[in-house]
Structure formats: C-alpha cells, structure tokens
Amino acid sequence: MENVLLFSEEELIPWKAEWQNMPEYCIEDLAPQYQVIINFSCAGDVEDFAKLLGQTISPSNGRQLQSFWFPEQEIGRMTNKRYIEVKR
DSSP, X not given: OOOOOSSOHHHHSTHHHHOSSOOOOOOOOOSOSOOXXXXXXXXXXXXXXXHHHTSOOOOBTTXXXXXXXXXXXXXXXXXXXXXXXXXX
C-alpha cells in the first residue's frame, strides 16, 4: 500500500514558509560543567565560606539560596532581546 499524506508539509509546518533567509542563531551551552552540593550546619559557616570565596552568599527573595557561580558570573537576560532587520 502506498503512503498517502492527507496534508502537505507546508500545511503541517506552516512556519517553514515564513522562515526563509533568516539569520542563523546559535545558542551557546551556558550550563555548568560541574556542580557540588555543600551542606552547612549554621549561618556562621556559610559566612566563613563566602569570605573564602570572596563572594556574597545570601538568601534570595527571602528563600534559601539554591546555587551560585564561582567565579561569580553576570547572569544574562535574553527575554528582552529582539531581532530587528535594517533594510538599506
């Protein structure tokens, strides 16, 4: 029996018709290479550890801090970026 499609590829994937000659966008992998879980018995130990690292380790939004980067990294925000085509 021959395979017959009910819909064309253009109907199944409508964005393909619009997505022509668009610039390439590559997303680099920003995930950490290693992770370590460290447990502290008291707040003083956290403060001592922060001094050793030269970083501030403090609760975020009133919640316990879950993670931080070493060395400290600037966290990039990509949701406010847009692509604008300039026609000349």
